Amino acid sequence: MPEGHTVHRLAHAFRELFGGHRLSVSSPQGRFAAGAALLDGHVLTATEAHGKQLFLAFSPDGAGGHGPGGDGVRWLRVHLGLYGSWTFAGDASFTAPHAIGAPRRRVSEEETALAEQPGNGVAAGLWYPPEPRGAVRVRLRGEHGVADLTGPTACEVVTAGEKEAVHARLGPDPLRPDGDPAAFVAGVRARRRAVGELLMDQSVIAGVGNIYRAEALYRARLHPLRLGRDTPAARLRGIWSDLVDLMGDGVATGRIVTTRPEHRRDQDDRWYVYHRAGTPCLVCGTRVAESEMQGRRLFWCPRCQRAPRPADRA
Numbered sequence: 001m002p003e004g005h006t007v008h009r010l011a012h013a014f015r016e017l018f019g020g021h022r023l024s025v026s027s028p029q030g031r032f033a034a035g036a037a038l039l040d041g042h043v044l045t046a047t048e049a050h051g052k053q054l055f056l057a058f059s060p061d062g063a064g065g066h067g068p069g070g071d072g073v074r075w076l077r078v079h080l081g082l083y084g085s086w087t088f089a090g091d092a093s094f095t096a097p098h099a100i101g102a103p104r105r106r107v108s109e110e111e112t113a114l115a116e117q118p119g120n121g122v123a124a125g126l127w128y129p130p131e132p133r134g135a136v137r138v139r140l141r142g143e144h145g146v147a148d149l150t151g152p153t154a155c156e157v158v159t160a161g162e163k164e165a166v167h168a169r170l171g172p173d174p175l176r177p178d179g180d181p182a183a184f185v186a187g188v189r190a191r192r193r194a195v196g197e198l199l200m201d202q203s204v205i206a207g208v209g210n211i212y213r214a215e216a217l218y219r220a221r222l223h224p225l226r227l228g229r230d231t232p233a234a235r236l237r238g239i240w241s242d243l244v245d246l247m248g249d250g251v252a253t254g255r256i257v258t259t260r261p262e263h264r265r266d267q268d269d270r271w272y273v274y275h276r277a278g279t280p281c282l283v284c285g286t287r288v289a290e291s292e293m294q295g296r297r298l299f300w301c302p303r304c305q306r307a308p309r310p311a312d313r314a
Helices: 004-018 033-039 160-169 181-189 210-219 233-253
Strands: 024-026 043-050 053-059 074-079 085-090 136-141 145-150 154-158 289-293 296-300
Touching: 004 043, 004 053, 004 085, 004 145, 004 233, 024 033, 033 074, 033 154, 074 160, 154 160, 181 233, 210 233, 210 296
Parallel strands: none
Antiparallel strands: 024 136, 043 053, 053 074, 074 154, 085 145, 136 145, 289 296
16 A cells, blocks of 8 residues: 555646646546546646545636635545556656656555557657556546556545545644644554554554554664553654654655665665564664564564563553
8 A cells, every 4th residue: 555655746746747737537447437527627726645645626717726625626535545556648748756657566665657658659759648558447638648547445526625524534644734743642642552553543643554654663663562652752753753754755756765874785675674574683683573463564673672561562
């Protein structure tokens, strides 16, 4: 499942590639035909990400998009989930630093650069949209390119009020200007649940996935089974600050790199513990441990992240 930095990169990509453009919106698969009809021919006026939720604002007259929303402004809400992805294609002018290509590797979430597709006319100086590939739920088409959505968990048209209700259900996002570290700290310390669970709870902190969960806890030297209520506020503020930096780098580069330069033996040493079960810790040499927490794989170093006493996890 894409982590929050990927969704923020998508918001940037749509703003740079389609912002202010009147778009053709269709549903080649057919499952989103009614929603596509509500947006077809409208102008993309704003893009926004909150955690793993992407919002695209459409207006028939090109106005609105921020605040409570004016008459006629509708939002396309997309949650990619485990299998969703966006694919971009276009002519030579259809480029953006934050464009997200597909396919994306499931483990490292690497992004594939936009590539010329055989037969789409790019090499000849012409461009026309490629045929949809796979079950394309939504196609956004502008003058110079298209974006195809496949396999999302959620894809719907919402009003400004319905959009605000989604925000209200989400915790603070380290990548948003309104992200509130105090709300995160209070949310964790109010719960008698393991901090490893709480970092994946989107109502506590939005946008953190399995990689950032494992790596942020390692960098904080915090065991994932430590109860939220027993975690010092200072440690939690440190985790928030660290996530702001790490996820911000992810937005800028499209890659998750959490290791410090002095701990990298080679270019593959990008993570301390995630997906490294059974291999030596890059800092202390102890074998990285693996378990399961709420159906997701959990990684930590038994030495660098000391286990809490049994009474602390009761």
